[in-house]
Structures are given as structure tokens and as C-alpha cells.
Amino acid sequence: MQTIGQISSRQFTMLVILTTVGDSILIAPSIATSDAKQDVWISMCISLTVGLAMVGFMAMLADKFPRQSPIEYARTLFGTTLGSLIGLMLLIYFGYEIISFLVEIGGVLTTQIMPETPVAAVELIFMAVIVLAVRLGLETTARTSELLFPWFVGLFSFLIIFLLPDIQADNLLPILAEGWQPVVEGSVFLMAYPFAELLCFLVIAPSVARQGSLMKPLLTGAFIGGMILLIILLMSILVLGPTLVVMKIFSTYNLAQKISIGDFLERLEAILAFMWFVTIFFKTALYFYAINLGAAQWLKLKNYRVLTLPFAMILLALSRASVPNFIYYNDVIVRFWPFLDFTFGLLLPLAMLGMYALRRRRRSAPG
Amino acid sequence: MTVAAFLGVIASAAIIAAIELPMLLRNRQKKEMVVFILALLVGTALSGAQALRFTLPNPLELLVIVYTPVYEWFKSLLP
Numbered sequence: 001m002q003t004i005g006q007i008s009s010r011q012f013t014m015l016v017i018l019t020t021v022g023d024s025i026l027i028a029p030s031i032a033t034s035d036a037k038q039d040v041w042i043s044m045c046i047s048l049t050v051g052l053a054m055v056g057f058m059a060m061l062a063d064k065f066p067r068q069s070p071i072e073y074a075r076t077l078f079g080t081t082l083g084s085l086i087g088l089m090l091l092i093y094f095g096y097e098i099i100s101f102l103v104e105i106g107g108v109l110t111t112q113i114m115p116e117t118p119v120a121a122v123e124l125i126f127m128a129v130i131v132l133a134v135r136l137g138l139e140t141t142a143r144t145s146e147l148l149f150p151w152f153v154g155l156f157s158f159l160i161i162f163l164l165p166d167i168q169a170d171n172l173l174p175i176l177a178e179g180w181q182p183v184v185e186g187s188v189f190l191m192a193y194p195f196a197e198l199l200c201f202l203v204i205a206p207s208v209a210r211q212g213s214l215m216k217p218l219l220t221g222a223f224i225g226g227m228i229l230l231i232i233l234l235m236s237i238l239v240l241g242p243t244l245v246v247m248k249i250f251s252t253y254n255l256a257q258k259i260s261i262g263d264f265l266e267r268l269e270a271i272l273a274f275m276w277f278v279t280i281f282f283k284t285a286l287y288f289y290a291i292n293l294g295a296a297q298w299l300k301l302k303n304y305r306v307l308t309l310p311f312a313m314i315l316l317a318l319s320r321a322s323v324p325n326f327i328y329y330n331d332v333i334v335r336f337w338p339f340l341d342f343t344f345g346l347l348l349p350l351a352m353l354g355m356y357a358l359r360r361r362r363r364s365a366p367g
Numbered sequence: 368m369t370v371a372a373f374l375g376v377i378a379s380a381a382i383i384a385a386i387e388l389p390m391l392l393r394n395r396q397k398k399e400m401v402v403f404i405l406a407l408l409v410g411t412a413l414s415g416a417q418a419l420r421f422t423l424p425n426p427l428e429l430l431v432i433v434y435t436p437v438y439e440w441f442k443s444l445l446p
Contacts, residue, residue: 099426181445299402306391306403309383313410321413321423332427336434339441 005139006209013217013224014145015282016201018152020225022283023104024193026250026276028229029236031334033245036186038172040242041234043187048226050187051195055222057349058198059215062205064356069203070348071294077355086348087298093344094291095315097197100333101284102127102319105277107326112253113273123316126284131312133285134292135305138207141285148278155271156228160235162259162268167238192338194229195222196345197283203290249330252276288312372418380411 007015029040036043065073070090075083105126106119114122133141176183198218205214236245236255245251256272259265292311296304323329384407391400416423 096426096430185445299398301399301402302396303399306387306399307406309387310403310406310410313379313383313414314406317410317413317417317423318426320417321425322427324425329427332431335438336430339434339437340430 005137006207007138007142007204009208009210009214009217011142011146012201012204012208012214013221014149015142015204015286016198016218016221017225017228018145018149018279018282019198019200019286020194020222021228021279022194022197022225023101023276023280024190024229025232025279026108026252027104027333028189028193029233029245030247030249030251031330032186032189032233033236033242033251034186035189036183037178037242037246038174038237039176039183040186040237040245041172041230042176043183044190044226044230044233046184046187047190047195048223048230051191051226052219052222054191054195054346054349055198055218056215057346057353058202059213059218061349061352061356062202062214062218064353065206066210067206069206069294069297070352071203071297074352077352077359084298087294090344090348091291091294091298093340094200094287094294095318096340097200097287098284098291098315099319099322100329100337101280101287102315103323103326103329105280105284106319107323107329108250108253108273108276111326112250112269120316120320123319126281127312127316129281130285130288131308133281134288134308138204138289141282141289145282152275152278155275159256159259159268159271159275160231162261162265163235163239163255166258167235168241169238171237171239171241188338189334190229192341192345194225196338196341198222199345199348200283200286200290202349203294204286249326369419373415376411376414376418379414380407383407 032043033040061070065076068076071087074086074090077083078086102123106123109122110117110119133144201218208214208217210217232252232255236251239258240251240255244254248254253269253272256269257267259268288308288311292304292307295301295307295311301307387403388400391403413423
């Protein structure tokens with residue numbers, strides 16, 4: 001099958017970290033906090049534990065088929081017809097993810113930074129960069145992640161350090177005032193958006209130059225990404241307080257606006273915007289790889305690059321058709337998106353692992 | 368305005384075809400060419416309809432239809 005280049009497992013880990021933080025850094029805090037209130041950091045701890053298990057299943061699956069993508073081994077596992085159907089559903093899921101990222105980047109830019117620019121223009125330019133990245137190949141994207149990752153970490157630390165003076169520890173109290181149920185409900189979102197959406201790495205996995213298992217890079221990446229999200233959530237609660245976090249759709253953005261150093265260094269939210277562009281860029285780029293490469297594998301094409309430009313056109317049109325307004329989108333991602341994520345990020349890998357074990361046993365059984 | 372947007376869509380489709388087709392013709396990749404042209408036609412149709420302000424079917428509605436039973440079931444589990 002075609003190659004999209006080789007990346008090292010260090011680059012792979014960086015991509016996993018950036019993808020875990022992904023769009024969740026801006027979208028998830030408000031949604032999770034509306035359930036869990038000031039206990040949202042406990043939700044994140046739960047999600048981190050469960051999320052790492054989910055990522056572990058993905059890594060097990062990637063290790064079983066080191067040279068193939070899920071689109072290909074779905075056919076091996078479930079037979080040609082059912083396997084093709086599952087592959088197609090997977091591609092549609094990737095499409096949905098990309099549509100959601102486009103809607104989010106359009107929503108954030110036009111509500112927070114450039115209110116007079118048409119959403120379509122923002123999405124078009126963002127998609128153009130994604131297409132460019134994907135056409136240049138995975139190696140280029142991975143090297144870009146190496147270049148931008150130190151900046152991401154540096155700016156993140158900068159943001160956190162300068163928020164420290166604004167901390168009000170009372171905001172964390174009372175702990176578990178309404179019992180565990182809201183906390184668990186909040187953790188559902190924090191499992192789905194960062195961790196279940198790491199599924200695209202199953203398509204990337206065959207291009208990692210590796211010795212042995214992918215378990216370690218995937219888990220390390222997901223853990224570090226999860227810790228970054230945990231710190232962001234804690235800071236949101238400590239600085240803004242739960243009420244404000246719930247009220248603002250992009251509460252992390254308002255968190256960054258809080259930074260004020262001696263009435264001199266102000267409006268540092270552009271830093272957060274930059275971090276967010278970096279993370280959502282890599283997440284979208286990897287999903288765009290996944291859909292193009294997956295479609296090429298599904299149709300047994302020799303070259304995935306021909307698909308990039310037409311697919312970009314289709315996805316842009318569909319993303320515009322998806323969203324009459326951002327409130328509608330927010331409602332959909334709150335009520336239905338976690339189920340979509342769990343269907344593909346948890347159930348599908350489990351079903352594939354189960355099928356693999358079943359086939360293995362049948363083959364080794366005598367007769 | 369809408370006409371200009373529509374013409375823009377047609378122009379971008381033409382540019383995309385100009386970028387990809389020569390390579391595909393030279394390599395005689397028939398299957399790739401068919402898939403590419405089909406995908407480009409779908410993309411042009413969707414974007415063109417969008418530019419002319421037709422209401423396209425909303426893909427998120429499909430998601431809502433599929434997952435509403437799951438959501439209701441999940442809600443019934445919670446106290």
C-alpha cells in the first residue's frame with residue numbers, strides 16, 4: 001500500500017499530546033463545568049483514568065496490525081462486505097470530526113477575534129492550510145509539530161504562571177456538594193472529546209517507525225495532554241469560578257483575558273488563541289489525513305493526494321450547511337457528540353479486538 | 368453577490384482540476400481519475416448550492432436522528 005512517510009515515535013508522541021489538547025482546550029471546560037461545577041477537576045481525573053484505558057485499547061489494536069490501517073483490517077476481521085461498511089462509517093465519522101473542527105474555528109474566530117469577517121472566509125483559509133499540510137505529507141506535519149511544540153509548552157507555562165496571582169482558592173469549595181453524579185456526568189465529555197477522538201491515530205500508526213509497541217508513545221502523549229487539560233480546568237475554576245466558566249462558551253479565552261500585569265501587560269488572550277490554533281491545526285490535519293488516506297485505502301487507490309482538494313470542497317460546504325448558528329452546534333455536541341465519539345473511539349476498537357481474539361482462537365483450534 | 372460566489376466556486380473547481388488532472392492523465396490512473404472527478408463534481412455541486420443560498424441537508428441532523436434513541440435511553444438510566 002502507499003506510504004505517507006515515516007515519523008519517529010517522539011514525533012508521534014508530540015502529535016498525540018497536541019491532538020489530545022486539540023479543540024478540547026477551548027470547547028470542553030464550559031460544557032463539562034455546566035454539569036460538574038467546581039468539581040470539574042475531579043471529573044477530569046476520572047476521565048484521565050478511563051481515557052487512558054480507552055487509548056490503551058487503541059494501542060493494543062494498533063499493535064495487532066502494525067502495517068495496516070483500520071480501514072484495511074476491518075475487511076480482514078469482519079469480511080469484505082461488513083468490513084467495507086465499517087470502513088465507510090469510519091470515514092463518515094472522520095468527516096464529521098473535520099466538520100466540527102471547521103465550525104469551531106469559525107465560531108471562535110468570528111465571536112472572539114474577528115467579528116466582522118464572514119465565517120466561510122475563516123474556514124476556507126484554515127482548510128487551505130490543512131490541505132497544504134496534508135499534501136506535503138505526514139513527515140512535514142510531524143516536523144512542524146516538533147517546531148511548534150516548544151512554543152506551545154512555553155506559552156502554556158507563561159499563561160499559567162501569570163494567572164497564579166489571580167487564584168482564589170475558595171472557588172474550589174464546596175467539594176462534592178451534590179454528590180458524585182454531576183461529577184461523573186461532567187467526566188463523560190472529558191472522556192469523549194480529548195481521548196476518544198484520538199482514534200485518527202490508528203490510521204497514522206502504520207507510518208510510525210517503531211521498535212515494538214505503540215502503547216508507550218500513545219499513553220504518554222494522552223497522559224501529558226490530559227494533564228494540560230487538567231491544569232487548564234483547574235485554573236479556569238480557580239481564577240474565573242464555576243459560574244463564569246459555564247456562562248462563557250469559550251471560557252479558556254476569558255481566562256487568558258484575566259491576565260493583567262501591573263496594568264501594563266494586558267490582553268494576552270492572543271497567546272491562548274495561538275496555542276489553540278496550533279492544537280486544532282494538528283488535530284484537523286491528522287483527521288484530514290485519516291479521511292483521505294482511509295478513502296484511498298477503501299477504494300484501493302494508489303494516491304491519496306488527488307482526493308484532498310475535492311474533499312476539502314465537500315467538507316467546507318457541509319460545515320457551512322451544518323450550522324445555522326453556534327448555539328445549535330453547541331447543543332448537538334453536548335447531547336449527541338459523546339455518543340458518536342464512544343461509538344467509534346471505544347466500541348469499535350473493542351469490537352475489533354474481540355473479533356481478532358475470536359478469529360485467533362478459531363484458527364488455533366484443531367479441525 | 369451570490370452569482371459572484373457561484374462563479375468563484377466554478378473557478379476554484381477549474382483550478383483544482385487543472386492542478387490534478389494533468390498528472391492523472393500522464394500516469395493513466397483511470398480509477399483515481401474517476402474518483403477524483405466524481406468527488407470534485409459532488410464538491411462543486413454542494414459548494415455551488417451553498418453559494419446560491421440553497422438550503423442544503425444538514426449532516427448534523429442525521430447524527431441527531433441516529434443518536435436520539437441512544438440519548439433518551441441513556442437519560443432514562445440516570446436517576
